Each structure stands twice: as C-alpha cells, then as structure tokens.
Amino acid sequence: MLIEHEPYSLNAAEKQPLLLAELNALTLHHQQHCSPYQHLVKAQWPAFVTANQSAQLPYLAVRLFKQLKLQSVPDAEVFKVLYSSGTTGTPSRIVLDSATAAIQSKILVKIMQHWLGKARLPMLIIDHPGVIKDRSNFSARGAGIQGLSFMGRNHCYALNDDMSINFEALEQFCQQFGDGPVFVFGFTFMVWQFFIQQLKQQQKTISLPQAVLLHSGGWKKLQDQAVDNSTFKQQVLTQTGISKVHNFYGMVEQVGAIFVECEQGHLHCPSYADVLVRTPGSWQTAAVGEEGVLQLISTLPRSYPGHSLLSEDRAVLLGEDNCPCGRPGKYFHILGRLPQAEARGCSDTFFPSAKERTTP
Amino acid sequence: MSWIILNPPTIKAELQQPFAEQDFAYCQALSEALLKAPQSRDFPDLIALGFWLRQANLKPLLAPYQHSQHFIRQPLGLVFHSAPANVDSLFVYSGILSLLCGNKNVIRLSSRSGGSTAVLIEKIRALAELFPAQNARFQLVQCSYDSAELKALISTVNGRVLWGSDQAIQAQRQLTMPAHARELSFGHKFSLCLVGAEAVLATNHEQLQQLVQLFYRDQLTFAQQGCSSAKAVLWLGEAAQVQQAQQRFWPALTELIEHKQPLNSSEQYQALATAQQLIMSSEQQLMLTQQHSISRVAVNTLEPVFIDQHQGCGLFLELQLSDLTQLNPMLTQAHQTLTVWGVEPGLLKNWLTTAHTGIDRVMPVGQALSFSPDWDGVNLIEQFSRKVVSTF
Numbered sequence: 062m063l064i065e066h067e068p069y070s071l072n073a074a075e076k077q078p079l080l081l082a083e084l085n086a087l088t089l090h091h092q093q094h095c096s097p098y099q100h101l102v103k104a105q106w107p108a109f110v111t112a113n114q115s116a117q118l119p120y121l122a123v124r125l126f127k128q129l130k131l132q133s134v135p136d137a138e139v140f141k142v143l144y145s146s147g148t149t150g151t152p153s154r155i156v157l158d159s160a161t162a163a164i165q166s167k168i169l170v171k172i173m174q175h176w177l178g179k180a181r182l183p184m185l186i187i188d189h190p191g192v193i194k195d196r197s198n199f200s201a202r203g204a205g206i207q208g209l210s211f212m213g214r215n216h217c218y219a220l221n222d223d224m225s226i227n228f229e230a231l232e233q234f235c236q237q238f239g240d241g242p243v244f245v246f247g248f249t250f251m252v253w254q255f256f257i258q259q260l261k262q263q264q265k266t267i268s269l270p271q272a273v274l275l276h277s278g279g280w281k282k283l284q285d286q287a288v289d290n291s292t293f294k295q296q297v298l299t300q301t302g303i304s305k306v307h308n309f310y311g312m313v314e315q316v317g318a319i320f321v322e323c324e325q326g327h328l329h330c331p332s333y334a335d336v337l338v339r340t341p342g343s344w345q346t347a348a349v350g351e352e353g354v355l356q357l358i359s360t361l362p363r364s365y366p367g368h369s370l371l372s373e374d375r376a377v378l379l380g381e382d383n384c385p386c387g388r389p390g391k392y393f394h395i396l397g398r399l400p401q402a403e404a405r406g407c408s409d410t411f412f413p414s415a416k417e418r419t420t421p
Numbered sequence: 422m423s424w425i426i427l428n429p430p431t432i433k434a435e436l437q438q439p440f441a442e443q444d445f446a447y448c449q450a451l452s453e454a455l456l457k458a459p460q461s462r463d464f465p466d467l468i469a470l471g472f473w474l475r476q477a478n479l480k481p482l483l484a485p486y487q488h489s490q491h492f493i494r495q496p497l498g499l500v501f502h503s504a505p506a507n508v509d510s511l512f513v514y515s516g517i518l519s520l521l522c523g524n525k526n527v528i529r530l531s532s533r534s535g536g537s538t539a540v541l542i543e544k545i546r547a548l549a550e551l552f553p554a555q556n557a558r559f560q561l562v563q564c565s566y567d568s569a570e571l572k573a574l575i576s577t578v579n580g581r582v583l584w585g586s587d588q589a590i591q592a593q594r595q596l597t598m599p600a601h602a603r604e605l606s607f608g609h610k611f612s613l614c615l616v617g618a619e620a621v622l623a624t625n626h627e628q629l630q631q632l633v634q635l636f637y638r639d640q641l642t643f644a645q646q647g648c649s650s651a652k653a654v655l656w657l658g659e660a661a662q663v664q665q666a667q668q669r670f671w672p673a674l675t676e677l678i679e680h681k682q683p684l685n686s687s688e689q690y691q692a693l694a695t696a697q698q699l700i701m702s703s704e705q706q707l708m709l710t711q712q713h714s715i716s717r718v719a720v721n722t723l724e725p726v727f728i729d730q731h732q733g734c735g736l737f738l739e740l741q742l743s744d745l746t747q748l749n750p751m752l753t754q755a756h757q758t759l760t761v762w763g764v765e766p767g768l769l770k771n772w773l774t775t776a777h778t779g780i781d782r783v784m785p786v787g788q789a790l791s792f793s794p795d796w797d798g799v800n801l802i803e804q805f806s807r808k809v810v811s812t813f
Contacts, residue, residue: 104709
C-alpha cells in the first residue's frame with residue numbers, strides 16, 4: 062500500500078503501478094457502493110473496465126460535492142461529515158467513515174512530519190482563538206487549524222478577536238520558544254494581512270529564526286494586492302526572521318494528501334496523490350508546461366467517490382522526478398481559479414455574494 | 422444600497438397618447454446611437470436591439486394595435502420593470518413597448534449587469550437632452566430590493582414587470598402594489614429545439630451548413646443563457662434515422678464551434694460539471710457524448726429536475742421522438758420556446774393543438790432570440806395599455 066511509504070520516496074516507475082492498482086480498486090469500490098457514481102462512469106466512460114494509466118481514470122467535477130451527497134458507505138457507518146463553503150456559497154459535503162478519517166489524519170501527520178520533524182513543536186497560530194470556539198459556525202479555517210493543532214504543543218494564537226496582534230502573547234511565545242524550532246501556521250491571507258502587514262505598519266519585528274511557517278488558503282486576495290510568493294517570503298523573513306516558508310495546497314474534498322511547496326517554490330505530489338492537467342473543452346491531458354485545469358488524484362477517499370476530482374483551479378505541470386529539490390514525484394504550480402462563469406443566466410438575477418474559498 | 426437614478430429627468434413625466442410620433446423618434450434615435458457605437462461590435466445583443474428599435478420595424482409591429490372603431494387605446498399608467506442580469510438588453514424590449522404605449526416607466530437594473538448594459542445606459546443618457554419627455558418616462562434606476570424608495574414606488578404603480586429567477590420574482594413580490602395594478606412575471610424558462618431527422622438526412626452540404634449556423638445563433642450567441650435558447654434537442658424520427666441525422670448534424674456544428682470558439686474555459690467547465698450532475702441525479706441511466714466543447718446527454722424523457730439544473734454553456738440534452746405527442750406529458754409551464762427545423766407544418770400544428778401545458782412560442786430555428794410583443798404567452802401591448810371600449 063502506498064500509505065506505508067514515506068511521502069516523497071517513490072519515482073514514477075515505482076509509484077505508478079502501485080498507484081494504478083489502488084485507484085482501479087477504488088474506482089471499482091465506488092462503482093459498487095455509490096450508484097450515482099456508477100451512473101456517471103457508465104454514461105461518460107461506457108467502455109471503462111480498468112485504467113492502464115492514471116489519465117484513463119474517470120474523474121468527477123469537484124462542485125458535485127456541493128450539489129449531491131455522495132457516499133460509498135451505508136449511513137450507519139458515517140463517522141462525520143465535513144463541510145466547506147465554496148465560491149457559490151453552498152458547502153461541499155464530504156462523508157467520512159472512521160477508517161477514511163483515520164487514514165486522512167495519519168497521512169496528514171506523515172506529510173507534515175517530513176517538513177516539521179517528528180517531535181511536536183511549540184505552535185504559533187496566526188489567527189484568533191475564536192475561530193475554533195464557535196462550533197455552530199465552524200468554518201473551514203477553524204477546521205484547518207484544529208486539524209493541524211495536534212502537530213504542535215504550547216499553542217499560542219497570535220491575533221485577538223478583532224484581528225489585531227496579541228503582542229503580549231506573541232512576545233511571551235517568542236521569549237519562551239524563539240531560540241528553538243517552532244511551527245507557525247496560518248491561512249495565507251491572514252498571515253499577510255493581519256500579521257506581516259501589521260508588524261510592518263507598527264515597525265515591529267520578531268525573531269523566530271528556526272521556525273517553519275506553513276500556510277494555505279489561496280492567493281486570490283494577495284494577487285489582488287499584487288503580492289506574489291517571493292514578495293510574501295521576503296516580507297515574512299524581514300518581519301519575523303522565518304526563512305522556511307512553505308505554502309500548501311489541498312481541498313476539503315481530498316483531506317490528508319496535501320501538496321506542499323518545496324524550497325524551489327514548487328508544489329509536490331506526495332506518494333499517496335497525483336495530479337494531471339486537462340485542457341478545458343477537449344479535457345485531454347495537457348503536456349508539461351501547458352496550462353489547464355487541475356485533476357487531483359488521491360488514494361485515501363474510500364467512504365466517498367473523491368479519489369479522482371477535476372478541480373476548478375488552473376494549473377501547470379512543471380515536471381516529474383526532476384525537481385532540483387531532489388524530491389521525486391510530479392510538481393506543479395497553481396495559477397488561480399477558473400473565473401466564475403459570467404452571470405448571464407435567466408436564473409441568476411438573485412445570487413448570493415461569492416465567498417473566498419479556504420482550503421485546509 | 423441607495424436609490425440611484427441613472428438618467429435623471431429634467432422635466433416631469435406625463436402620460437402620453439399610445440404610439441406617439443415623438444416616442445417612435447426616440448426609439449429611432451436610440452437605434453442609430455446603438456448601431457453607430459463602436460462598442461456594439463462586441464455585443465451582438467446591442468446590434469439586434471438596434472435593428473429592433475428602428476421605426477421601420479416598430480411601426481408595422483404596432484400597427485395592428487391602433488385604435489379601431491370599437492375601442493380607444495390608453496396607457497396603463499406608471500409601470501415598474503425589473504430587469505434580469507443576464508441577457509442585458511432584455512429590459513429595453515419590454516420597457517420600450519411600454520413607453521410606446523404611452524406609459525411612465527421606471528426600470529430597475531441589476532447592479533451586476535454586464536458590459537452591454539453600460540453601453541445602453543450611456544446611449545440613453547446621451548438622448549436625455551434631445552428627448553426630455555421620453556427620458557423622464559424611461560427612468561433607469563439601481564437599488565436594492567429593500568430600498569425605501571422602491572417600496573414607495575411600487576405602492577403607486579399601475580403595473581409591474583418582473584424578469585429574472587423564480588427566487589428574484591418571489592423576493593420582489595414582497596413589495597405590495599395597489600390592488601388594481603397588473604403584474605407580469607417572466608421567471609425561469611427552458612426552451613427546446615425540434616429537428617426532423619429525415620429532413621437533416623436529406624440536406625446537401627450547403628443546407629446543413631445553414632442549419633448549423635442558425636442553430637449556433639440561437640444557442641451559442643449567449644452561451645445558451647438566454648431563456649429562449651434551447652437546452653434540449655428533440656429529434657423527430659425513428660431511432661436509426663435519428664442516429665444517422667445526429668452523426669451528420671453534430672460534427673458540422675462542432676466544426677463551426679471549433680472555428681468560432683464561443684465558450685471560455687469556465688463555461689466549458691460549467692457544461693461538463695452540469696452534465697455530470699444531471700447524470701448523477703437522474704433515475705435514468707443517461708449517456709454522455711463529448712465532442713470538442715459540446716456535451717450531449719441522451720435522455721429518454723425530460724425530467725423536471727433538468728429545468729433547474731441545466732446551466733447551458735454548450736450542454737444539450739437529446740431526446741428521440743417517434744411521435745410528437747410523446748412530448749405532451751413531459752411539458753410543464755417552464756417550457757418556453759420551441760424552435761423547429763425540418764418538420765412538416767401541418768403535422769406541427771395538429772400536434773400543437775394537443776399540447777395544453779407548456780410551450781409559449783414556436784419559431785423557426787435561427788429566431789429563438791428575436792423578441793416579439795407576445796412573450797411567454799402574454800401580449801405585452803395589451804398588458805401595457807387599456808382598451809377603452811366605446812360603442813359610440
């Protein structure tokens with residue numbers, strides 16, 4: 062099983078046969094246990110039996126999880142349902158049984174440990190504590206923070222409920238742990254807007270030279286401010302002394318097997334996941350270097366048919382097994398979301414405002 | 422949001438005699454402004470509107486509604502129009518017909534309106550000085566549904582016209598209008614295209630090209646977003662014949678689409694995602710065929726869920742019919758325009774008399790988007806005016 066391997070340990074020749082065997086088994090499993098999925102496979106891939114390469118696998122438009130409740134387990138085995146708000150405001154519903162939830166957590170830990178080390182580190186969270194307290198209005202942000210909290214200890218929230226910096230807590234944290242390795246986590250926009258920018262405006266710096274900052278959640282708002290990844294990293298270094306900064310990409314529809322950015326600024330597939338880029342319209346796979354829509358493949362989803370999803374993100378595949386960072390596997394760039402289809406329908410005069418998508 | 426008047430009046434609005442020369446002149450001036458505007462080239466809907474607004478088009482269109490010896494036509498009064506955000510220029514059609522009926526009009530534009538609306542607003546503003554009376558009777562506003570000004574206005578109207586989604590219409594119905602006032606509502610609709618398989622098989626190359634051009638104009642000018650653009654293609658003929666006709670028709674259409682590229686990547690995604698949604702939520706086992714950016718889903722019946730779920734953007738449901746009456750139990754009030762190609766008129770007419778539910782309008786393929794005073798089974802001229810019957 063791929064989950065027994067280290068996150069970045071397999072080259073294509075080693076990985077693809079294992080990946081295909083597991084994905085074919087998953088496809089069959091979902092065909093047998095999720096009848097809408099079976100309907101789709103028969104309708105769109107009538108000749109499908111097994112895939113000889115991952116490009117032949119059926120794929121599901123990710124927004125279907127907003128529109129339909131898709132599960133491959135009986136109701137009695139449902140352990141929990143994950144919700145996320147998306148751009149249309151309708152949440153995705155991801156049905157987990159206990160086994161799938163456990164594997165997701167296990168794999169998330171495995172990937173995180175690659176970047177953070179095995180020991181639990183003191184953890185600085187760039188958010189306010191209220192974000193996980195309000196259970197009735199539990200956001201994707203809250204879920205992401207909670208999901209990663211067990212990777213750390215001595216948790217400290219850097220912000221107050223009004224998004225100002227809690228300098229007292231921050232300074233105490235830096236004093237106590239600043240000399241050693243620490244884990245800093247936050248959503249990309251929160252880190253930029255409410256932490257780095259505030260430190261800069263108030264002409265304050267902190268010193269966390271051995272920290273690792275992991276951040277996620279999309280670049281749209283930063284792009285609007287013309288902030289790119291290198292500007293982001295430079296500013297983080299200036300204000301906090303953190304030089305190890307890694308963005309990661311993932312979605313609630315495929316929790317666990319996340320894609321973390323390496324030192325070269327490339328998002329990497331872990332052993333348990335893969336990506337393809339497809340050209341809109343023909344939906345054929347695009348070559349390396351060619352822009353298209355990202356298809357996400359993961360061996361983890363067993364309780365819902367989410368092992369092969371067509372995302373709404375534009376991306377470009379950069380290569381496989383040849384990233385200068387040395388990690389094997391495919392690596393890629395996210396170019397942003399597909400623009401919202403222009404509102405021209407008779408049925409959309411009255412439309413809820415779009416929300417920013419957040420991803421754990 | 423506050424209440425914003427986009428073309429403020431310079432004089433007080435007064436009701437007018439229906440079909441007044443000055444009102445036609447206003448339409449003619451707007452027509453010329455639109456057809457001359459360089460920006461119109463980017464918006465086919467503005468060109469179509471420009472042609473529709475010509476006096477030479479409007480006068481014959483309205484001639485049948487002139488006074489007769491049995492009645493005198495008078496305006497309805499103050500009419501409120503709520504425009505949809507989609508086919509941007511749609512509001513002008515009903516607004517102008519109401520203006521020509523002599524009414525005072527207030528037109529609420531969506532704040533999300535697209536580029537062609539901006540051009541229209543600019544042209545309408547530019548005419549205010551030359552046509553102060555018409556401008557005052559054709560007021561464009563932007564406001565939220567809960568604005569106090571809107572509420573006050575609605576409480577004094579003689580009629581209102583609500584375009585848009587079913588939700589938007591219900592939301593606007595919360596505002597009370599006077600007991601005597603009329604309401605016209607044009608909610609969510611689903612249109613169909615009927616094609617005779619035998620006729621398609623009998624076409625030569627040129628005739629086939631003409632058919633796909635007309636079909637393209639109806640369906641892809643607005644990425645299938647106009648309510649009269651067909652979302653389902655009904656093939657009349659025996660199964661084998663239909664299959665042959667499809668094999669002739671779709672490659673010709675996709676070739677044209679390849680050439681014109683009418684759909685952007687988001688729309689292409691939308692078509693695929695919607696096709697998958699329909700397939701996964703249907704009780705039937707549907708079949709999907711993808712050809713370039715066109716997705717086709719073969720169905721055995723038109724399920725009511727298709728009406729809400731189908732988002733267009735290059736997605737066509739296909740249904741084979743051996744006999745037109747098979748369609749009757751599938752039709753609902755939401756089925757609006759039926760565009761037809763290659764079906765014998767006698768056969769069509771006989772069948773139409775049996776279809777008591779659904780279908781407001783039957784047009785040749787190529788004319789789905791043309792506007793007529795009869796819309797969704799309602800005559801707008803009659804609704805925007807009062808017939809004063811006089812036996813003297």
